[in-house]
Amino acid sequence: MIERINRGRVQASGVLLGPGDDAALVAAPDGRFVVTTDMLVQDRHFRLDWSSPEDIGRKAIAQNAADVVAMGAWPSAFVVALGCPADTALEFVDGLSDGMWAEAARAGASIAGGDLVRSRELVISVTAFGDLRGGAAITRAGARVGDTVAVAGRLGWSAAGLAILTAGSRPDDVAEALAAHRVPQPPYAAVLDTVTTGVTALTDVSDGLLADLGHIAESSGVAIDLDSAALRDPALERLAARMDADAAQWILTGGEDHAFAGTWSPETDLPAGWTPIGRVCAGHGVTVDGATRPGDAGWESFGGVDSAVPGRSR
Structure with missing residues (x-):
């Protein structure tokens, strides 16, 4: 199976030695790695009746690549551990692997190795490595009062x-909403093409816009106020109306689109692909039009007995 997974694959330049030895060898040109890991468990983070194996594979890589890019780093390699039942179809693993490799390539990297074990249910654990290319990491702690808050990518569709x-x-x-949930499309280039142009803090939106901007506010010791008008999405509102749902709730707390949200120096013109949605202020917390929004800010893995929602990945 390991031979089958790796047959015909071509490693990206950041992988000096791929599968076949005791461990992989990954380049660290400036002496540092950005490293992150994430795990997906069947029926907790995805459902086999909702997503194809290719969708699941792409999603597993995308959510890790987004975390690396949110630090201002270029993805260089992924290591994947896969646990699956003994009766898993070979074609399923083929599709899963194809999806992973396709998204890794979209992020500019490849899969350097991993592990394969038998398990009761499907479990995927991905570790991602990133290269800062001599630059400084973009953390959540750099936002300053007066900065512009902006987002790249769509919110609420997942x-x-x-x-x-x-x-x-x-x-x-x-179809558009279903595709957004099954296979997120992080706009990697919107970050990596602009890492030296005045961004002061950055995160990917995985748990929900309010929750993830809350991490920036807390780490930076500031408050963030969002403009609800700037966040409106007429197409999403039309879909929500047909479902008797609240599009604003999807946008503010939905998560899993893996868009990027950041703060930018007020002296900087926002690059292409970024939309202003608010301001950094003195104080603490995240508000919308100056008011605290009631209810949950986003996803919590251990939010309570009934917190499991199949399909949520964080």
Whole structure:
């Protein structure tokens, strides 16, 4: 199976030695790695009746690549540990592997190795490595009062897709939302093309915009106020209306789109692909139009007995 997974694969330049030895060899040109890891468990983070194996593979890589890019680093290699039942079809593993390699290539990297074990359910653990190319890491702690808050990528569409799948209903024109949930499309280039242009703090939106901007606010010792008008998405609002749902709730707390949210020096013109959505202020916490929004700010893995929502990945 390991031979089958790796047959014909071509490693990216950051992988000096790929699968076949006791460990891989990955380049660290400036002497540092950005490293992150994430785990997906069947029926907790994805469902086999909702997503194809290719979708699951792409999603597993994308959420890790987004974390690396959110630090201002270029993805260089991924290591994947896969646990699966003994009766798992070979074609399923082929699709999973193809999806992983496709997303790794989209992120500019490759899969350097990993592990394969037998388990009761499907479990995927991905470790990602990134190269800062001599630059400084972009952390959550750099936001300053007066900075512009901006986002690259779409918000709320993955949450809309999850809502559709959970409800079991199919209103018209839902393919876009379903695709957004099944395979997130982090806009890697929007970050990596602009890492030296005035961004002061950065995160990927995995748990929800309010929750993830809350991490920036807390780490930086500031407050963030969002402009609800800047966050509106007419297409998403039309879909929400057909489902009797709240598009603003999807946008603010949905997560899993793996868009990027950051703060930018007020002297900097926002690069292409970034939309201003608010300001950094003195104080603490995240508000919308100056008011605290009631309810949860986003996803919590251990939020309570009933917190498990199949499809949520964080």
